[in-house]
Amino acid sequence: xxxxxxxxxxxxxxxxxxxxxxxxxxxxxxxxxxxxxxxxxxxxxxxxxxxxxxxxxxxxxxxxxxxxxxxxxxxxxxxxxxxxxxxxxxxxxxxxxxxxxxxxxxxxxxxxxxxxxxxxxxxxxxxxxxxxxxxxxxxxxxxxxxxxxxxxxxxxxxxxxxxxxxxxxxxxxxxxxxxxxxxxxxxxxxxxxxxxxxxxxxxxxxxxxxxxxxxxxxxxxxxxxxxxxxxxxxxxxxxxxxxxxxxxxxxxxxxxxxxxxxxxxxxxxxxxxxxxxxxxxxxxxxxxxxxxxxxxxxxxxxxxxxxxxxxxxxxxxxxxxxxxxxxxxxxxxxxxxxxxxxxxxxxxxxxxxxxxxxxxxxxxxxxxxxxxxxxxxxxxxxxxxxxxxxxxxxxxxxxxxxxxxxxxxxxxxxxxxxxxxxxxxxxxxxxxxxxxxxxxxxxxxxxxxxxxxxxxxxxxxxxxxxxxxxxxxxxxxxxx
Numbered sequence: 298x299x300x301x302x303x304x305x306x307x308x309x310x311x312x313x314x315x316x317x318x319x320x321x322x323x324x325x326x327x328x329x330x331x332x333x334x335x336x337x338x339x340x341x342x343x344x345x346x347x348x349x350x351x352x353x354x355x356x357x358x359x360x361x362x363x364x365x366x367x368x369x370x371x372x373x374x375x376x377x378x379x380x381x382x383x384x385x386x387x388x389x390x391x392x393x394x395x396x397x398x399x400x401x402x403x404x405x406x407x408x409x410x411x412x413x414x415x416x417x418x419x420x421x422x423x424x425x426x427x428x429x430x431x432x433x434x435x436x437x438x439x440x441x442x443x444x445x446x447x448x449x450x451x452x453x454x455x456x457x458x459x460x461x462x463x464x465x466x467x468x469x470x471x472x473x474x475x476x477x478x479x480x481x482x483x484x485x486x487x488x489x490x491x492x493x494x495x496x497x498x499x500x501x502x503x504x505x506x507x508x509x510x511x512x513x514x515x516x517x518x519x520x521x522x523x524x525x526x527x528x529x530x531x532x533x534x535x536x537x538x539x540x541x542x543x544x545x546x547x548x549x550x551x552x553x554x555x556x557x558x559x560x561x562x563x564x565x566x567x568x569x570x571x572x573x574x575x576x577x578x579x580x581x582x583x584x585x586x587x588x589x590x591x592x593x594x595x596x597x598x599x600x601x602x603x604x605x606x607x608x609x610x611x612x613x614x615x616x617x618x619x620x621x622x623x624x625x626x627x628x629x630x631x632x633x634x635x636x637x638x639x640x641x642x643x644x645x646x647x648x649x650x651x652x653x654x655x656x657x658x659x660x661x662x663x664x665x666x667x668x669x670x671x672x673x674x675x676x677x678x679x680x681x682x683x684x685x686x687x688x689x690x691x692x693x694x695x696x697x698x699x700x701x702x703x704x705x706x707x708x709x710x711x712x713x714x715x716x717x718x719x720x721x722x723x724x725x726x727x728x729x730x731x732x733x734x735x736x737x738x739x740x741x742x743x744x745x746x747x748x749x750x751x752x753x754x755x756x757x758x759x760x761x762x763x764x765x766x767x768x769x770x771x772x773x774x775x776x777x
Contacts, residue, residue, distance in 0.1 A: 350485035355747030360711025360776070361678035362487070364480065364742065365622050365633045367661060368464075369653070371457070371506040371640030374687035374696055375704040375725065376416045377650045380448050381429045382725045385689050386415030393690045397726045404455050404698040405643070406690060413724065414691035417647050426715035433654040436662035443665055443674070445712040445775055449719020449728035450703045452685050452735050457506050457641070460684035460700075465512045467739055467764045472757065474516035476739065477632030479764045480746065481522045482515075483753045487629030490587035492525040494632040495625055497618040499529055501639025501656045503649035508636055517757035524634060527592075527621075529613035591624055604667065606659040616660035623667050626677055640683055644695040665708050678710025678745055689725045702728040705738070711745045713777045736769030744771045 376382060393411040420429045424441035437444075454460035459469045466473040474482070477494040486493025496513045513524025594602070594610030594617060606616045615637045622633045639653040661681060668674040686703025687696035702721045708714070719731035740750040743764065750771075754763040 350481065350483045352483050352748065352753070356749035356752060357744055357747050359747035360676070360745045361709070361742075362676045362746075363626055363629075363631055363633070364477070364678045364680065364710075364746070365626060365664070366476070366635070367619075367657070367664075367679065367681040368634060368636045369640050369657070369681065369683040370461070370508055370636045370638045371504050371642075372460075372683040372685045372687060372698060372703070373640040373653065374642065374646065374650060375448070375702065375721075376414075376687065376689065376696075377418050377433060377646075378431050379429070379446050379704040379706065380702075380721060380725055381420035381431075382416065382689070382721075382723065384723045385413055385725055388413040388724070389415035390691075394724070397722075397724060398690075402455060402700070403688075406688065406692060406697050411690040413689060414646075414696060418650075424715060428715070428717055431654075433650060434658045436658045440662050440665045440708070442715040443669065443708045444706045444716075445708065445714060446704060446706045446717045447719055447733055447738075447775065448702075448704045448717055448721060449730060449732050450682070450686070450705055450734070450738070451728050451732055452700045452703070455685065455698050455700050457684065457698075458509065460698075461508060461512050464684045464735055466514075466516065467736060467766050467769075471511065472516045473762065474518045474522065474755075474764070475513050475524065476742075476764060477513060477524050477634060478515040478518050478522040479743075479753060480632050482518050482755070483748055484631060484746065486631045491591065491625070491628055491630055493630060494522070494524040494634075495630055496524045496526045496634045496636070497529055497621065498526070498636045498638070499613060499615040499618055499656075501637065501649075502652050503639060503645055504641040504653065505638045506641040508638065512636075513634060517755060517762065524632070529618055530611065532592075587628075591628065592621065594620055594624075601667070605663040614660075615656050616663075619660040619664045623664060623671075623673075626668070626673060627671075642687070642695040643697065644693050646695040649695070668709065674709040676710060678712070678742060679708040680742070681706050681708075701726060707775065711777055712775055718772075718774050731772075731774060733772055733775075734768070736765045737772050739764050740769035741772045741775050745776065 376385065391413055393413045395411075398411060416431070419432045421432065421438070422428065423430055423438040426442050428441040428444060428446055430438040430441060452460060452463060454463045454469060462469050462473075465475045467476075477496075481493045494513065498508070510526065513526070515521070515523035592611065594607065597610070597620065601620070602610065605620045607614070607620055608616075610620075611617055615635065618635050622635060625633050637653070637657055639649070639656055642649040665674065665679065668677050668679075682705025683703065686699045688699045690697070702725060719728060719733055721727060722729050743750045743753065750763060750765045750769055754761045756762075
């Protein structure tokens with residue numbers, strides 16, 4: 298038995314050592330309380346397979362297992378997509394009624410003479426549901442009976458960056474986790490070979506607006522839950538291959554030694570980022586095999602490339618990204634987000650809308666058809682839309698930003714297919730029937746994933762935060 302060392306004993310029970318050592322027990326207690334709070338579930342509900350998140354079991358019956366968010370960055374005009382307004386077209390180029398705009402927040406049209414701008418395109422009814430869709434989107438129109446079009450969306454933010462942040466995180470405050478990070482935190486992922494939250498970007502010819510990585514940030518959550526951007530051209534992940542002269546077994550030894558050193562550090566501290574680093578080193582090693590196979594679109598048959606309109610696999614187009622999204626969904630990725638930057642049409646509205654529609658129309662419809670024929674659409678939730686809408690008043694040859702009304706659509710994942718929800722006034726200025734704000738959309742999407750939005754939260758600066766903030770309600774009218 299070693300001799301008693303009074304100095305060592307004193308050091309072992311001083312305040313700093315007590316806090317450091319007891320933190321493990323306190324952390325375990327906090328984790329138990331957290332999982333108990335998050336995991337209070339519907340009786341009979343079962344926990345999904347795979348990498349588990351914070352939820353012990355779903356709160357509601359699970360309709361969707363993954364989300365593909367087709368983000369039309371810049372804000373496409375609802376008047377040339379899904380919200381047909383014949384009275385606005387009849388009023389084209391005439392003074393816009395002041396009764397609609399008095400005292401209202403306008404972006405760049407403040408104190409200007411306002412003239413109505415009707416749609417330059419025609420609308421037709423499609424499918425058995427008879428949903429009215431612009432002639433610019435004939436392929437999306439062919440899957441009308443799979444769509445749930447929301448014409449009464451509203452948002453709080455009128456500028457691009459803050460509107461993107463609001464649509465992705467439910468807040469404009471920095472440090473708030475994105476929707477994909479919340480899903481990964483709550484549900485985990487069904488893959489151990491790829492990140493659970495992946496982002497792809499593409500761009501059109503008109504209306505390009507920059508986007509920032511904070512739109513897929515994990516914010517207050519550990520960085521293991523952040524979105525990982527894959528490159529749309531060339532290697533999806535930089536340095537995914539080993540350098541010359543380094544074989545797989547050598548690389549495995551390096552990873553194991555780094556993991557051992559990180560493990561020693563993790564034993565000394567409670568920094569969750571060290572745990573993240575350990576997990577990410579292992580994931581990076583696995584991705585050296587999984588990513589090249591994933592991104593080899595040339596393995597897809599020609600008829601599949603033609604369905605999506607892929608001219609050259611891996612060319613960085615929205616079409617290639619949509620096909621890659623289906624491959625990611627097959628491999629268990631929880632959140633797949635595709636940004637297409639092409640919709641900020643303050644001018645050249647007609648040219649810009651036609652170009653953007655050509656970019657996304659065929660591939661969007663192909664993704665829905667492809668998932669459906671594979672039996673995956675039922676549990677894949679697709680969201681298509683921008684961060685806000687466009688004014689029914691003209692701005693030169695375009696339209697300005699608009700927050701009082703815009704349109705999005707959802708498909709699959711338990712939504713009520715072949716329907717429209719909500720309505721705007723006769724001139725499309727304001728949502729007036731079954732209004733859906735961004736928090737409501739988030740709450741409904743989480744409910745389709747089996748999550749009660751009120752019970753999925755984390756501590757940030759001493760407060761409980763969640764995707765929907767202190768607002769949000771589930772919209773049953775959007776759910777099958």
